[in-house]
Amino acid sequence: MRVPYKWLQQYVDVTLPPAELADKLTMAGLAVEGVEDLTPGFQKVVAGKIKTITPHPDADHLVICNVDAGRELQLVTGAPNVHEGQMVAVALEGARLPGGREIHRATFRGVVSEGMLCSAQELGLDVSLVSPEDREGIITLPPDASPGADAAEVLGLKDVVLVLELTPNRADCLSILGVAREVAAITGAPIHLPATLPGEDGPEITGLATVEITAPDLCARYVARLVQGVRIGPSPAWLQAFLRAAGMRPINNVVDITNFIMLEMGQPLHAFDYDLLEGHRIIVRRAGPGEKITTLDGVERELDPEMLVIADAARPVAVAGVMGGLATEVTPATTNILIESAHFDGASIRRTSRRLGLRSEASTRFERGVNLEGAPAAADRAARLMAELAGGRVAPGRIDCYVKRRQPVTIELRPERVNYLLGTELAPTTMKELLERLHLEVRGEGPFQVTVPAYRGDLTGEIDLVEEIARLYGYNRIPVTLPGNLTAREKQAPAQRWEEAGREAAAAAGLAEVITYSFIGPRALDQLRLPEDHPWRRTVKIQNPLREEQSIMRPSLLPGLLEVAGRNASRRVLPVAIYELGRVFIPAGSRRPGEPLRLAGLVMGTTPRGWNWPAGEMDFYYLKGILESIFSRLRVRDVSWEASNAYPFLHPGRAATIKAGTRVLGYLGELHPDVLAAVELPARACAFELDWEAAGDLALRVPRYEPLPRFPAVERDLAVVVPATTPAAAVAGVIREAGGELLRAIALFDVYEGAPVPEGCKSLAYSLVYQLPDRTLTDAEVNAAQERIQRALEERLGASLRQ
Numbered sequence: 126m127r128v129p130y131k132w133l134q135q136y137v138d139v140t141l142p143p144a145e146l147a148d149k150l151t152m153a154g155l156a157v158e159g160v161e162d163l164t165p166g167f168q169k170v171v172a173g174k175i176k177t178i179t180p181h182p183d184a185d186h187l188v189i190c191n192v193d194a195g196r197e198l199q200l201v202t203g204a205p206n207v208h209e210g211q212m213v214a215v216a217l218e219g220a221r222l223p224g225g226r227e228i229h230r231a232t233f234r235g236v237v238s239e240g241m242l243c244s245a246q247e248l249g250l251d252v253s254l255v256s257p258e259d260r261e262g263i264i265t266l267p268p269d270a271s272p273g274a275d276a277a278e279v280l281g282l283k284d285v286v287l288v289l290e291l292t293p294n295r296a297d298c299l300s301i302l303g304v305a306r307e308v309a310a311i312t313g314a315p316i317h318l319p320a321t322l323p324g325e326d327g328p329e330i331t332g333l334a335t336v337e338i339t340a341p342d343l344c345a346r347y348v349a350r351l352v353q354g355v356r357i358g359p360s361p362a363w364l365q366a367f368l369r370a371a372g373m374r375p376i377n378n379v380v381d382i383t384n385f386i387m388l389e390m391g392q393p394l395h396a397f398d399y400d401l402l403e404g405h406r407i408i409v410r411r412a413g414p415g416e417k418i419t420t421l422d423g424v425e426r427e428l429d430p431e432m433l434v435i436a437d438a439a440r441p442v443a444v445a446g447v448m449g450g451l452a453t454e455v456t457p458a459t460t461n462i463l464i465e466s467a468h469f470d471g472a473s474i475r476r477t478s479r480r481l482g483l484r485s486e487a488s489t490r491f492e493r494g495v496n497l498e499g500a501p502a503a504a505d506r507a508a509r510l511m512a513e514l515a516g517g518r519v520a521p522g523r524i525d526c527y528v529k530r531r532q533p534v535t536i537e538l539r540p541e542r543v544n545y546l547l548g549t550e551l552a553p554t555t556m557k558e559l560l561e562r563l564h565l566e567v568r569g570e571g572p573f574q575v576t577v578p579a580y581r582g583d584l585t586g587e588i589d590l591v592e593e594i595a596r597l598y599g600y601n602r603i604p605v606t607l608p609g610n611l612t613a614r615e616k617q618a619p620a621q622r623w624e625e626a627g628r629e630a631a632a633a634a635g636l637a638e639v640i641t642y643s644f645i646g647p648r649a650l651d652q653l654r655l656p657e658d659h660p661w662r663r664t665v666k667i668q669n670p671l672r673e674e675q676s677i678m679r680p681s682l683l684p685g686l687l688e689v690a691g692r693n694a695s696r697r698v699l700p701v702a703i704y705e706l707g708r709v710f711i712p713a714g715s716r717r718p719g720e721p722l723r724l725a726g727l728v729m730g731t732t733p734r735g736w737n738w739p740a741g742e743m744d745f746y747y748l749k750g751i752l753e754s755i756f757s758r759l760r761v762r763d764v765s766w767e768a769s770n771a772y773p774f775l776h777p778g779r780a781a782t783i784k785a786g787t788r789v790l791g792y793l794g795e796l797h798p799d800v801l802a803a804v805e806l807p808a809r810a811c812a813f814e815l816d817w818e819a820a821g822d823l824a825l826r827v828p829r830y831e832p833l834p835r836f837p838a839v840e841r842d843l844a845v846v847v848p849a850t851t852p853a854a855a856v857a858g859v860i861r862e863a864g865g866e867l868l869r870a871i872a873l874f875d876v877y878e879g880a881p882v883p884e885g886c887k888s889l890a891y892s893l894v895y896q897l898p899d900r901t902l903t904d905a906e907v908n909a910a911q912e913r914i915q916r917a918l919e920e921r922l923g924a925s926l927r928q
Contacts, residue, residue, distance in 0.1 A: 126289040127161075128304050129281070129370035136305040138314045143285040146308065150287070153311050154596040155298060158290040163370060165282045166223035166249050171195060172270040172279050173215035173242075175207060183234040190242065195273020201231075201238035206262035213263055214243040214276045223249035243276075250280070254374045267362035281366020294583040296493035300391030303580065310562040310597060319389070321502045323509035325521040327353065334399070334463060336524045339410040343433045344445065345529035346468040347409055348500045350508045351399060353461045355379060355517035364514070373486070379455050379462055382510045384486075391580070392466055392495060392503035393487035395435075395443060399461035401453045404438030407463070409445065409526075416441060419451045420483070432477045433469060446474040446491040447483050462511060466504035468497045497531045498579035534577040538590045541571075546591050548606050551598065559597045560590065623821040627706050627724050630755040636704040636726050641685025643710070644675035649684035652803035653774040665710045665718045678710035678718070682725035683774070683812060687804045690727055694807050700730025700743060701810070706817065723791075724817040726751065729810035745779050745795050748811040752783070752793060760825035761785065765854055766793070774800050775812075783815065785823045791815035838869065838896035839907045844927040845918055849878065849887045856889055856922060863917035867902065867910050870894040888927050 130143050139146060147157035173194035181187035181201065190200045190207060194215045207213070217240050220228040231238050241247075245255045245264045252260050259265050270279045277283050289298065297303040302318070309316040330351045338344050359365075360381040368375050371388050375381050383394040399405065412428035418441045419425045428434060428441065435443040443449040446469040455462065474491040478484055501523065508519045538560075540553040557567045565584075566576040577584045584590065595603065617625070628638060644667065655661055661680040670676035679685065682705050690701045704726035711719040728748050734740035741747065749766070756764050762785075769782040772792050780794030793813040801810060847856060853873055860871055875890035882888050893914075895907050918924035 126291055126299055126304075127371045128287040128289060128301060129367055130285040130287065131281075132301055132367045132370065133287075133305055133308065136302060136318070137308045137312075137316050139308050139312060141312065143287060146312075147287055149311050150289075150304075150307065152596075152600065153307065154592075154600075155295070155304075155307055156290045156292075157287050159288040161286040161288055163282045163284045163286060165277045165280075167216070167221060167243075167277070169217045169220035169228075170222075170243060170248065170276040171215050171217060172266050172272055172274045172276055173198070173213050174272050175209055175211045175213060178207060178209055181234065181236060183236075187233060187236075189236055192242075193272040194240070198239045199237060200240055200242055201233045201236050202242045202263070204242060204244070204262040206258055206265075207242070212266040212268050212270050214248060214266060214280075216241040216243050216247075222247055248276075248280075254369045254372070256374070256376075265359075267365050268359055269361045279362050279366070281363075281370050284366075284370050286370055293493060296490065296495070296582065297391065297580045299490050299493065300387075301389050303391055306564065313562070319506065321505040321509060323505060323512050323519040326518045327520050329522045330520040330524055331522060333520060334402075334405045334407065334524060336407045336526050337409070338526050338528050339408065340433055341528040343411070343470045343473045344409045344467060345470075345497060345527075345531075346500050347407070347524075347526045348466040348504045349407060349524040350464045350466075350504045351461070351520040352464065352508050352511045352515075352517035353399075353520060355460060355462055355511055355515040357455065357457045357459055357515070361514060377455065377457075378515045379459070379511060382507055382514065383464075385510070386503050386507050387486060387490070390499060390503050390506065391490060392499050393446065393490050394503060394507055395449050395465040395487075396455050396507075397442065397449070397453045397463040397465065398455055398459045399463040400459075402437040402442065402463065403440070405463075406438045407465070408436045408438075409467070410434060410436055412441060418442075418444060420444060420448045421451055421454060422448070423451065426481055426483075429480070431473075432480070433473055435465065444477060444481065444483070445469050447478050447481065447488045448485060462517065464504050464507050464511075466500040466507070468495055468500055494582045496580040496582075501525060531579055534585065536575045536577065536584065536587055536590055538573040538575050538587055539571070540573070542587065543591050543594055546588075547595055547603055549598070549603055551594070555598075556594050559594050562597060563593060565590075565593075619826070620818075620821075623824070623826075624706060624722065624817070626759055627755075627817055630758045631704040631706070631724065631726065633758065634751045634754045636702050636728075636751065639686070639689045639703045639705050640707070641682070641689060641705060642675065643679055643707070644670070644677070645679045645684050646672075646674035646676055648674070649687075650680075652687070652800060653683065654797060654799055654803075655773060659773070663712055665712050680709055680711065682707060682709060682723050682814060683727075686725055686727040686812065687800075687806070690729055690806060690810060691804050694729070695805070699808075700728070700732065702726075702728045702730075702743065722817045723814055724820075725812065725814040727810060727812040729806060729808050742809075743811065744809065745793070745811050748813060749781075749793060752813055752815075756820075759820075760828065761820050761823050762825065763823075764790070767854075768852065773797070783813070785820075788819060788823070789816075790820055790823075834896055834898065836897060836899070836901045838894050839902055839904075841893045841895070841907065841911055842890060843893055843911065843914065844875070844888055844890040845915075845924040846882055846886050846888050846927050847918075847922055847924045849885055851887075851922055851924075853889055856918065856924070857891070859917050859921055860891060860893070860914050863914040864893065864895075864910055865913075867895045867897065867906065868893060869896040882927070890927075 143160050147160050151157050171194050173192040175190050175192055177191040179189045187201055187203050192198045192200050216228040218230050228241050242263045245252050266279050291298050336347050336349050357377050360375050360378045364381055365375040373384050379396050383396050387393045411430050412432045412434045416428045433445040434441040435445050442453045469491050471492045474488050478488040511517045512519050553571050560567050568574045664680055665678040667676055693701050706724050708720040709723050713719050728743035731740040731742050765784045766781045769780055770777050772780050774797055775794035776797050783790045791814045795811045872892045874892050877888040895902055
């Protein structure tokens, strides 16, 4: 929001320097982004009126202008847009223009020119703020400028503009009057509201026009006034100057008045050519299917039934709150004006503006919220100015369709609550005085009953009033104190603690965490060699994907890990040892998809070597050891590993299903060579994926204390020969079951194949530890246990003792 300082001074008696006022506004919560000095870069440029124009005797493209610039001057120009009676900017002899250019008396083919007629570019002006006709020639000044007057004054350039950065809730400050109220409240200066009521003449408006609202949910109020007999022409200098300083281009007196009042009061207006309205009717309605309108910018736009339009008896004549239509545009031939001052639904205007790709000063204000009670005053003010500046006659009365009335807002304010929240000791009378500065009505002694004016739609609760008191009192005057209450300790849910424990365990095992996208593409599943009926092929599809590679939700964490591994390998960042703990997505019909938590990891390459140890390959057993360390750290017990060929993306014979009892936890294995080729990994890689929530159900969350044993243990070794296809886990299971309560621990310490072990067999050597907590075992008891184990192995697995 641009606030010209001289315009602001029309309504509030402020004498502070602009920079100081900017600081005060910022400290009061109304941030001033910048203070822009409009002082021009030219000197000795004055207003002049062209009296006569004659052709140059020796040049077809030049003319001689006799100009009244406070004194008679002869000027030669080649500008195409000069005409007699025109008010122009004249650079006198000795004038200095932007860029350091100096103007001197010059002779053009025998004719003396005593100065120069200036264009907007030559004066260093923003050409977007001048009329299209003046962009290719000299600039035209307002017709009421006095010959010889300083052109900088006429153009409103001897001013300063405060550029405000408003928060969305302060829609009231999207107006000069709104800012003036703030300045008055901050400085204590009196405020002067502009006169609004016009003089009226002629027949009543109610017999000349009608207004109907058929969409009361989108238009709460519509006010119309009629001004007859206007003369379209340029606006006076002061009005053009204010508009340019505020960043708007002057167009003509009627349109400039509507823009002026929008900036002054914050109420967008629209002026219709009354004579072009079919039936002299205004109908506020939703657009019909396929209905079209050509807007003021000359573009034909297709409407839809969600958009609100202003229509006459035959067709739409404006897109409500966004832009008017070309069919009822104010032109030089216009003589009668119907003024629109309405209140439209902000959300509707925002949707319409975005769909049409049209954003305007009016739509911005409606989106943030316009004063519902301010529409009549804005229409009256516009009618008054059109009578004064365009010679119109205002029809008595106004049409005011008020279909959705505003309910008064009264807020209870407790003085003790204010001091508690702010840490102050303000007297209730001080609080009342501060609120009354903002024109809030305060009743009672405590608690106060505060009535909020309609233009302050941001004040809805007690805390809003506390903020108003704080900013007017001065944030810098509020004492700095530490919070008096103890902060509560952060508490995590058990599921959150288990998730964090998984990250800590994986990191402690040497894996680095990665976070990958939840979106993947179907190609990622093709790379895993998944058949069409594989469960992972049933995915949750995204309705509006950004691209094909992110069109489905991941059913597994493995595709993301493969992508990270491939990116690292392509940059020669090896070895790779990564993990991710995240959710996958399982379709559940019409219900919300399931989102189970998974822990997955991938390793590739070799471990770094040291001075006393060699490098080791990160193979199946390396990753299995990582998982065993994670399970051990988190006390997930009774985990078993079963060889499996059920995973098409894993190497046959180098894959396992991870179980705890009969419950499947996940998989572990070396990736299939075809998968490695598809994702372009340069070396063998192994991966695992666990159902982390299932693992959490099996974990011993609270550690159990086990005292040191009081009685000695007995250690025995057992080496057995079994068929080569017998898993070591099966042998260990039989040993554990046959050993019973005497057997405390079992560990495999040797695997051997070769002579003298028979061909097709292997030797497995185990270390067994026997111990009881309440007494010392005898040799006879240990020997009996060993014999039971040997018999069980022979009977169930066909094992024999290694000789």
